[in-house]
Amino acid sequence: xxxxxxPPTQQFxxxxxxxxTRYRSLTFQALAALLLALSIFYLGSNLISNxxxxxxxxxxxxxxxxxxxxxxxxxxxxxSQSSHARAAVVGVLNTLVVAVLACVTATIFGVLAGVLRxxxxxxxxxxxxxYVEIFRNIPVLIWIIIIFTIMTAVLPAPSAFRGAEPDAxxxxxxxxxxxxxxxxxxxxxxPGSMVVVLTFVASIxxxxxxxxxxxxxxxxxxxxxxxxxxxxxLFFLPTxxxxxxxxxPVTLDVPELKGFNFQGGIKVGGPLIALWFALSIYTGxxxxxxxxxxxxxxxxxxTEAAAALGLRSGRIMSLVILPQALRVIIPPLISQxxxxxxxxxxxxxxxxxxxxxxxxxxxxxxxGRAIECVLLLMLFYLTISLCIxxxxxxxxxxxxxxxx
Amino acid sequence: xxxQHAHDVAFVRTEFVPxxxxxxxxxGPVKWxxxxxxxxxxxxxxxxxxxxxxxxxxxxxxxxxxxxxxxxSSLSExxxxxNGTSGACxxxxxxxWPQLLYGFKYPADEYWRPTLAFxxxxxxxxxxxxxxxxxKLLIFTGLYPFLAFWLIWGGTILTPxxxxxxxxxxxxxxxxxxxxxxxxxxxxxxxxxxxxWTLGGVLIPEGASDNALLPAVPxxxxxxxxxxxxxxxxxxxxxxxxxxxxxxxRQSSMPLxxxxxxxxxxxIRGVPLITLLFVASVMLSYFFPPESTVDLFLRxxxxxxxxxSAYIAEVIRxxxxxxxxxxYEAADSLGLDYAQAMRLIILPQALKISIPGIVNVAVGLFKxxxxxxxxxxxxxxGMIRGPILASTxxxxxxxxLLGFAAALFFVVCYGISQYSQWLxxxxxxxxx
Numbered sequence: 130x131x132x133x134x135x136p137p138t139q140q141f142x143x144x145x146x147x148x149x150t151r152y153r154s155l156t157f158q159a160l161a162a163l164l165l166a167l168s169i170f171y172l173g174s175n176l177i178s179n180x181x182x183x184x185x186x187x188x189x190x191x192x193x194x195x196x197x198x199x200x201x202x203x204x205x206x207x208x209s210q211s212s213h214a215r216a217a218v219v220g221v222l223n224t225l226v227v228a229v230l231a232c233v234t235a236t237i238f239g240v241l242a243g244v245l246r247x248x249x250x251x252x253x254x255x256x257x258x259x260y261v262e263i264f265r266n267i268p269v270l271i272w273i274i275i276i277f278t279i280m281t282a283v284l285p286a287p288s289a290f291r292g293a294e295p296d297a298x299x300x301x302x303x304x305x306x307x308x309x310x311x312x313x314x315x316x317x318x319x320p321g322s323m324v325v326v327l328t329f330v331a332s333i334x335x336x337x338x339x340x341x342x343x344x345x346x347x348x349x350x351x352x353x354x355x356x357x358x359x360x361x362x363l364f365f366l367p368t369x370x371x372x373x374x375x376x377x378p379v380t381l382d383v384p385e386l387k388g389f390n391f392q393g394g395i396k397v398g399g400p401l402i403a404l405w406f407a408l409s410i411y412t413g414x415x416x417x418x419x420x421x422x423x424x425x426x427x428x429x430x431x432t433e434a435a436a437a438l439g440l441r442s443g444r445i446m447s448l449v450i451l452p453q454a455l456r457v458i459i460p461p462l463i464s465q466x467x468x469x470x471x472x473x474x475x476x477x478x479x480x481x482x483x484x485x486x487x488x489x490x491x492x493x494x495x496x497g498r499a500i501e502c503v504l505l506l507m508l509f510y511l512t513i514s515l516c517i518x519x520x521x522x523x524x525x526x527x528x529x530x531x532x533x
Numbered sequence: 534x535x536x537q538h539a540h541d542v543a544f545v546r547t548e549f550v551p552x553x554x555x556x557x558x559x560x561g562p563v564k565w566x567x568x569x570x571x572x573x574x575x576x577x578x579x580x581x582x583x584x585x586x587x588x589x590x591x592x593x594x595x596x597x598x599x600x601x602x603x604x605x606s607s608l609s610e611x612x613x614x615x616n617g618t619s620g621a622c623x624x625x626x627x628x629x630w631p632q633l634l635y636g637f638k639y640p641a642d643e644y645w646r647p648t649l650a651f652x653x654x655x656x657x658x659x660x661x662x663x664x665x666x667x668x669k670l671l672i673f674t675g676l677y678p679f680l681a682f683w684l685i686w687g688g689t690i691l692t693p694x695x696x697x698x699x700x701x702x703x704x705x706x707x708x709x710x711x712x713x714x715x716x717x718x719x720x721x722x723x724x725x726x727x728x729x730w731t732l733g734g735v736l737i738p739e740g741a742s743d744n745a746l747l748p749a750v751p752x753x754x755x756x757x758x759x760x761x762x763x764x765x766x767x768x769x770x771x772x773x774x775x776x777x778x779x780x781x782x783r784q785s786s787m788p789l790x791x792x793x794x795x796x797x798x799x800x801i802r803g804v805p806l807i808t809l810l811f812v813a814s815v816m817l818s819y820f821f822p823p824e825s826t827v828d829l830f831l832r833x834x835x836x837x838x839x840x841x842s843a844y845i846a847e848v849i850r851x852x853x854x855x856x857x858x859x860x861y862e863a864a865d866s867l868g869l870d871y872a873q874a875m876r877l878i879i880l881p882q883a884l885k886i887s888i889p890g891i892v893n894v895a896v897g898l899f900k901x902x903x904x905x906x907x908x909x910x911x912x913x914x915g916m917i918r919g920p921i922l923a924s925t926x927x928x929x930x931x932x933x934l935l936g937f938a939a940a941l942f943f944v945v946c947y948g949i950s951q952y953s954q955w956l957x958x959x960x961x962x963x964x965x
Binding site: 154157158161162165172175176178179180182248249250251252253256262263265266267268269270271274275278282471472474475477478485489493499500503506507510511514515 | 568569570572576579580583584586587786787788789790793799800802803804805806807808811812815816818819820821822823896900901903904906907914918929931932935938939942943946947950
């Protein structure tokens with residue numbers, strides 16, 4: 130029987146901090162910590178002495194002071210007597226509005242262009258390739274400026290709509306495209322309109338329930354009920370019926386030319402349109418490439434296998450190709466959404482009052498509180514992007530291939 | 534047997550029918566059109582719609598471009614020449630050409646300097662971009678930054694020479710020490726370069742730039758497309774080594790270093806470039822010593838470099854993660870230390886995988902250099918929106934100018950992406 134003796138314990142020596150790989154990482158980290166602390170101290174002391182020399186301090190009290198400037202497109206109540214904090218909130222909401230709008234339309238453009246680029250039709254696929262290359266290779270700032278110029282320099286002034294023989298006319302009698310913005314009809318919610326809205330919500334719930342029921346029926350008994358047409362009918366019929374039963378409670382407020390400008394309806398300002406549309410077509414080109422890559426990533430054997438099982442082409446797409454393609458498409462799609470949110474900060478170039486233009490632009494210039502404003506601005510964007518990446522992690526974990 | 538067969542049936546063909554060409558509908562352009570444009574009714578509708586869309590785009594723009602006026606001194610004169618017909622006023626491009634390229638403050642007598650620097654850029658970039666060229670050309674690539682600095686900013690030649698001397702000394706020290714230990718060589722090289730720079734900084738006389746061969750041009754006089762090019766090229770080349778360091782740091786097993794890199798990368802990637810440019814224009818000067826004057830160009834370069842190095846770090850991290858685990862283990866089993874394993878085994882492969890991503894970041898960054906117009910630097914977009922459109926002669930010439938800017942960026946960015954695709958095919962070593 131052999132006895133194992135302990136390996137000779139080495140005394141710790143200082144030289145091991147350099148020559149022994151077990152301890153060397155400690156040395157490096159200590160060095161890094163030292164360097165970090167030194168640079169923070171150096172930058173901090175510079176900051177303090179510079180601020181003292183300029184007679185400034187760091188304080189966020191300016192947020193409570195009256196802003197003193199007007200914002201032409203606001204979602205919440207705001208006037209020039211409101212505080213800087215309120216202006217920042219208006220900016221945050223405007224950023225979110227343009228980001229959400231642009232995400233929706235960019236997805237539509239991108240999916241359309243990506244699918245059409247794979248079309249058998251030579252002309253269509255070349256046209257879509259042209260669209261993608263043109264928009265991906267030209268800075269988004271130039272696109273924003275181009276569309277803003279179309280909005281302000283090409284569209285007619287409201288006065289062009291006046292007179293018996295006007296130079297411009299409203300599209301379908303209710304949409305006015307002017308150089309001050311686009312005017313669209315606004316719904317007016319009369320008494321009893323709540324019932325109509327509730328009916329609509331109820332019919333959506335009914336559609337979801339019906340689809341679940343048909344799937345369950347299919348799996349249990351093998352009977353296949355029609356889904357598409359009943360869903361369409363459920364979507365429209367109850368709401369329209371209720372609309373007439375309640376005596377047309379919802380009416381449209383159509384914009385009309387009064388004096389020098391249009392009154393009534395909803396006004397969507399030129400800067401918002403420019404930013405929204407430019408971000409959509411620019412990011413749409415990137416999304417188109419993601420969609421194309423995703424569909425091409427599904428191997429042709431999958432289509433053929435599904436066809437061999439006897440599935441129809443629509444079901445091949447919805448049951449076999451799309452679930453696999455989406456796994457590839459969605460993660461880059463979400464980071465494109467993040468890009469849209471960050472690129473929406475270019476609003477400042479066309480004067481759309483997003484958070485960068487209010488807090489980082491006018492508030493910063495009026496109060497001179499550069500450090501505070503830029504810090505708050507960064508904090509906002511960081512929060513948004515951390516939220517989106519957290520969501521993305523959850524999603525990626527959810528769709529991860531379950532391997533045995 | 535054939536005899537008997539011949540008697541049984543009424544007719545037997547004894548010679549081959551001469552081959553006839555396929556019918557017109559199944560060959561040539563008609564077949565191609567039937568297959569590619571009119572394969573099905575829906576397809577035909579799509580084709581007609583596309584042709585209509587092309588017609589809608591081309592019918593106003595084509596005469597507008599072809600009818601363009603190239604020589605006029607103002608918009609009103611241009612309109613007189615056009616006399617009511619539709620036509621572009623490209624005269625603004627010819628008249629303001631130097632302003633679009635160099636900005637409105639760069640001294641006109643010195644335009645040859647940035648032009649020469651631009652031409653030399655191609656020679657300097659060639660050996661990096663195309664491996665087949667003789668390796669000796671890399672010496673010029675190494676000299677180019679100092680030469681370009683001297684050409685564009687002018688002033689005393691001592692400054693770039695001193696910078697070059699510092700780099701050379703640092704490189705020599707590194708080569709001396711790296712044989713024994715990479716860390717010693719690396720840090721020794723940096724320290725040696727710093728020593729040379731501080732010593733030399735004392736030696737350069739105060740008024741050295743006054744009567745220099747090339748008159749000094751301050752950074753605030755730079756502008757136009759030159760500014761976009763300078764920012765793009767400088768920031769991409771600076772951010773590559775920083776990005777590699779950050780990517781390696783993020784993969785590191787040392788928690789502190791890993792966390793520093795993660796926080797830096799995620800912070801930079803989480804905020805838009807505009808906010809970083811705000812930092813450069815209004816906030817960064819608070820962090821420098823009170824007496825120092827770091828000009829706006831340098832501050833913008835610092836912030837854009839930080840921005841792009843975070844993105845490049847993420848691309849390279851993807852490349853590192855894509856390498857099979859066996860490569861790391863093989864390097865370890867050969868007895869290589871960390872620096873050797875990275876330099877000789879891991880990074881060459883990881884960088885090759887990341888080339889398309891790095892080029893994407895570079896193209897994106899080049900496009901993003903237009904954002905500096907927001908912090909009132911007069912790059913190409915800033916020049917167009919500022920001095921040119923605001924001038925009385927050219928107030929209202931939007932499309933020619935914006936179209937020119939768009940075309941210029943398209944040519945550069947499309948060229949870079951085509952190069953990257955060529956490089957990808959060139960570097961593909963897997964057998965397919």
